[in-house]
Amino acid sequence: MSYQEKKNIVSLISTILIFGSYCGAVYLRYKDANLAGAELFRFWGAVILILIPVTIVAKVIIEIVFIIINRIATKEVEPSFADELDKLIELKAMRMSYFVFILGFLLAMGSLVLRMTPSVMFVILIFSGFISDVASSVTRLYHYRKGV
Known part of the structure; x- marks a missing residue:
């Protein structure tokens, strides 16, 4: 591999x-909260604004640990450059990621059009x-694995 x-x-x-x-931590902490109006939007804003840095920091730490463990186990050094194949694969992955997020965004906006609660929009x-x-x-x- x-x-x-x-x-x-x-x-x-x-x-x-x-x-x-x-998500489990947020659910356990706020499962009994009955939020409405501005408090509901404040809650979802906080959930999203906390999720972003938590994810970034955790991913950076996990990647550092992976590099260290992989280096110790396999004596393999992380490639210091990205060739054309790496760049092409990264572009295809970015395109897929954007497509999926835009589809989710449209579904979230559609939930508001269908008069669902704002919580449904934020969850989507x-x-x-x-x-x-x-x-x-x-x-x-x-x-x-399969090539481009």
Whole structure:
């Protein structure tokens, strides 16, 4: 298995674990909260604004740990450059990620048109961000395994 494949598998697993644990923590903390009006929007704003740095910091730490463990286990050094194949795969993964997120955004706006609660819109937005990150990792993994 190549370095890029291992890195994408670790990224995929970490994305799922970070998002799942964060959603679980938010649910357990606020499951009995009865929010309405401005308080509801403040809650969802806080959920999203906390999710972003938590995800970034956790992914950076996990990637550093992966690099260290991979180096110790395999004596393999992280590639210091990206060739044309890496760049092409990254562009395809980014395109898939954007497509999935835009689809989720349109679904979220559609939920408002269908007169669903604002909480449904925020949940769809958050999950579309998560699914777009997963789609990006899966696309990269697929192209590293099967080719472009």
